[in-house]
Amino acid sequence: MPNTNTNNVTQAVLRIRIWYGLLLLVVAIFGARLFYVQVIRYDHYKTAALGGQLKQYEIPATRGTIKAYNGSEVLPVVLNQQLYTLYADPVYIKNADVVAAKIVPIVGGDAGKYAKQLKTKKTRYVVLAKKLTPEQKDKIAKLKYPGLGTQAQNYRTYPQSTLASQVLGFVNDSGTGKYGIEQALNKELTGKPGELKAITDVSGVPLAASKDNIRIAPQNGKDLILTIDLAMQQQMETILKQSVKDTKASGASALIMDPRTGAVKALANLPTYDPAKYFDVEDAKVFGNAAVAHPIEIGSIMKPLTTAAALDQGVIGPTTTYYDPASWKVDEFKITNIEEDGGSGTRSIADILNLSLNTGATWELMQMGGGEINTKARNAWYSYMADHFRFGKETGIEQGYEDPGFVPEPKDNGAGIDLTYANTTFGQAMTATPIQFAGALSAVVNGGTYYQPHLIDKTVDGNGNTTPTKPKVLKAGAVSAKTSAAMIPLMEYVVKKHNFSPAFDQNAYSVGGKTGTAQISKPGGGYYDNLFNGTYAGFVGGDQAQYVIVVFVDKPTNGGYAGTAAAQPIFGKLAHMLINDSYVTPKRQ
């Protein structure tokens, strides 16, 4: 068979060509498929690709810082610190026990707990630890465990520790300001987050520039400079703490305001909390700034305002005298004097304040009605309370949860409105906060202008432009300049006649004030027999009033009248502090 080999070869070549033809056919099908996938269906796959690859991020704006004065120097009160959250994707953790054991020396904690978290199959994101320092973060990164990651998070830090904590408020885990300035000016502090749309790797890390990437820069939050004087604040907090302890009170609020601008120079409440550990607080009540958020019946500190209103209407004069019967019958109820000596006799306006005569304040209201409590009297007094002194209205101070308090309407409701109004003349049957009272008293002692109470002295935007807060007049002519001038000596008289230790040098300084011992209404109606709030409102200055001080002491239990025994000493200490530390410019002699 000589041809066998040749036949074999030609058959082999034929079969190679058949086979190769099949191969080329498959290749042609592949080519057509590539055309279909890459050209015809391009949009479909491009969309699918971007759906997985293009991720949208918020570029967080840096939250504004908060600073305050220490004399003329500006010191930080709230700063930002970048810390890291340690998380894991359990899917990528091969040996949970080994990983857990490596984490412990770096961040502390319990290896068993970490191992348990790392073994979970329920979620692909477990938070192992929070608030890692950059050094700890770097050490974790050096472990190079796939599935272990850190994420930056901004936290607030408080260089001044707990100072003015309730004024500041805090920032919660989701970055929102809560309470205080953080809440009230959350928008300004937060700024506007930027936006980043970027092609990322599978774990979400943006890759290099792509035409699909979009970046909008964030606008950082504004920095705030407070009107607070830190040294003054510090001393106030110390004084308040000691006094609450001495008077066995359940709490207290105090504030110092510049009556010429409405700027709050110091403001503190007790009990308080540490904003760096806000999450440890058990009773959320302590977050609130009581001086702004907790109105009470203010008691006899109202009498200077009643007097100022009567003077301003011209129905009494500063030296007017009248016969005080020691009790008035109003709506079948008796108005008597509960505080100092209050027998019947001829009394002056100064006596009304000094002796804290409820009957005297009621008499002043009667004068507004031409000798009796009537619609005219009620309307006139309501106008002063609500419009001139702005009770029942929010002051608009930069604080969260401000409470406007309550002022009764003057119209006859058939339920003893005259008695109610008689009570308001000495600070019962109405409520107000210390900040409202400070605003009103400031207007009485500064010549008659109600300035909006405020805490922000300057705002600094991201470009470094500083905007000072201009004092805002909420009510011009709250009282006349004449009335204001008359009220100063009347209130100085009260201080002169009361026992301060040490006494004030009234030749060099002008110090005036008024106590209040406020009954506390029971939830079901009526008042407690033996529980009172002590209040005090006054001013310190030289040729003019330079500081208004308002003190509320919550249910002191050290005996005596709460206003005199508990609140007055705090006012005394604060006023002496202001004088001793040269915050007050003395009279030109």
Place this chain on the structure above:
Amino acid sequence: MPPRRRVATRESALTLGRKHRPDYWLLILCSALLATGLILVYAISPALTTANHVKGAYYIDKQLIAIGLSIVAFLITSQVPLRWWKQAYKPLLVVAGLATLLALLLPVNPAYPAHRWVRLGSFSFQSVEIVKFAVMLWLAGFLSERIKQGLISDSKATLQPILIALGVIGVVIAGVQSDLGSTGVMVAMMATMAFVAGLPMRRILLIAAIIGIGLVLAVSATPYRRDRLQTYLNPEANCQTTGYQACQAMIAVGSGGIIGLGLGSSVQAYGYLPEAANDSIFAIYAEKFGFIGSIALVAVFVAFFARLKNIAERLPDDFSRLLVVGVLAWLSIQALINIGAMIGLLPLKGITLPFISYGGTSVVFVAAAVGLAFQASQFAGFSAPRVSSAASGGKRSFKDNTLRRTNHS
């Protein structure tokens, strides 16, 4: 006795004729493919090193070492004479068997639980690549012997050993090693070689039927293969689970569009597409270079296969012809199975794209196979025999046997 023994063993002398210039196009084309693979691995190296926590040059260094080794392998297979290789199947089969045994016995990397790798210190390789190489050499020699003996159509002498070999491969590689991809490549390679050797069509169809039944059994017996089949039939419905790799591969290919994203701009390599440097590298290539680039790459492959086909056609000797057919079938089928999976035409198989994929074992043995074909090309005739007359079983005509140098320029 000694001369008798020699007769019993294979004829070592080959009727190859005069040696001439080898086909340098083979070298040029496979160098181009290797370079393409190296550039791709380099381009996605940042993504790979970040994901696997290794230093920047890790992948490039390893691939360069693999290419160095493959040059050595190429030099050996292209220089050691073919008649020696015809005898070498025995020791090679022993080595392949031992390597497979080692792979089965040695502890596995938990990330890749199949017993496919032989790890000796820092050196590791996939045993199946030696098996492919050894089986190809054995079958080329075996079939050429049977042709010479006129026993190519004999069931007992020819078909039975092939069926036994298929059975062993099916049990060990498809069964124990779970490597259906490599099994497929090997079975297709063997079938091609048997077909070209002149095994009767009825036999080949019989083998195909047996393999088909085996495949159905293999798929239905293992849940993960059932999943893969399910995924293959409906990849987009299973994108988040079993179809993840298939979907991401299609996204990579499709989002490349006509011109591609550019060499440095692959996104899918950054953790989206698993095995981006190995099994999935064609998808990354298609994403970077688009339809035009993909067609160009396929064209280079086809040009390379065409050279192999032309060499096979012109070889005067059965052994060397079948050997080159084996090389062609191995590389082309492996490339098509790999690319087919990336474009959603075939199920994922977990095999590499020859020359392009990162991975030392694949590159070294592919280079060794090319070396054999390169050596054989020196003996290829100037033109192939006319087929038309051969097809009808007629006499060979020498009329058109003119000198053509187009393929050996």
